[in-house]
Amino acid sequence: MSGSPAKTPRDSAVEARYLVMPQHANDAGIVFGGTVMSWIDMAAAMVAQRHCGLKVVTVSVDSLSFLAPCHVGDHIVLRASANYVGHTSMEVGVQVTRENPFTGQQVRTTTAYLTFVALDAREQPTPMPPLRLETPDDFRRHDHARLRVAARKELLQRLRPRP
Ligand SMILES: CC(C)(COP(=O)(O)OP(=O)(O)OC[C@H]1O[C@@H](n2cnc3c(N)ncnc32)[C@H](O)[C@@H]1OP(=O)(O)O)[C@@H](O)C(=O)NCCC(=O)NCCS
Structure with a gap:
């Protein structure tokens, strides 16, 4: 671990909101997956930067499923927070919801x-500063x-090319 003091997930959490515009969407008015992925990467990177106060790079993204479409005019709300800190790496979780700006109704569209x-x-x-857990x-x-x-480590080990 680094010599820096531990931080809680709350200390580095990020909430971001985007309005889906026509340039974010295909000709059916549904947002491009790649646009949402870049918003996810950005929100998560800000959490990692806020946690460690250092330069960070994305080393992996778990498989992503889009559970419900987002349309032009929807609000996209991203809630990102630190889940786990290893030695030099950390996992950030991002919940993505679509919000109807007129009714406030929210639908979960992705977790990354x-x-x-x-x-x-x-x-x-x-090394990263440790993570101090506070809430359930x-x-x-x-x-x-x-x-x-643990699953990622095992998969990487198994897929590693053998000499
Ligand atoms: C990130 C990078 C410096 C790591 O280098 P590396 O030689 O794999 O470093 P290490 O083997 O020491 O691993 C460092 C940490 O990353 C973790 N890690 C490495 N590859 C990983 C992967 N594919 N998935 C999840 N974690 C990974 C290791 O478990 C280790 O974590 P720990 O210290 O908490 O135990 C190097 O892979 C890199 O520069 N990648 C490009 C990053 C980038 O440009 N991102 C932008 C994407 S376009």
Whole structure:
């Protein structure tokens, strides 16, 4: 771990909101997946930067499913927070909901998990400050993230080319 003090998920959480405009959508008025992915990456990167106060890079994004479409005129609300901190890497979870601006009705459209690595001045991985869990949600997200971290490590190990 770095010498920096621990931070809670609340300390670095980010909420972002976008209005879907015609340039974000296809000819059926449904938002492009790639546009939402870039908003997800940006919100999650800001969480990682706020957690460690260092340069960070996205090293992986778990498989993404789009559960419901978002249309031109919808609000897209992203809630991103730190789930887990390893040694030089951390997992950030992002919940994406579509909100009808007239009724306020919200529908979950995506949940994404991204891993970031903190870099030092030589752009080498460097330790992150620890994560201090406070709420039952923090503990639940952390438990689930540990399972995903273990699964990712096992998959990477299995897929590694053998000499
Ligand atoms: C991020 C990067 C510096 C990591 O280099 P590396 O040689 O894999 O470093 P390490 O093996 O020391 O791994 C560093 C951490 O990343 C984790 N990690 C590495 N590859 C991973 C992957 N595919 N998925 C999840 N975590 C991963 C490791 O488990 C380790 O975590 P820990 O220190 O918390 O245990 C390097 O892969 C890189 O520069 N990638 C490009 C990043 C980038 O440009 N992103 C923008 C995308 S366009």
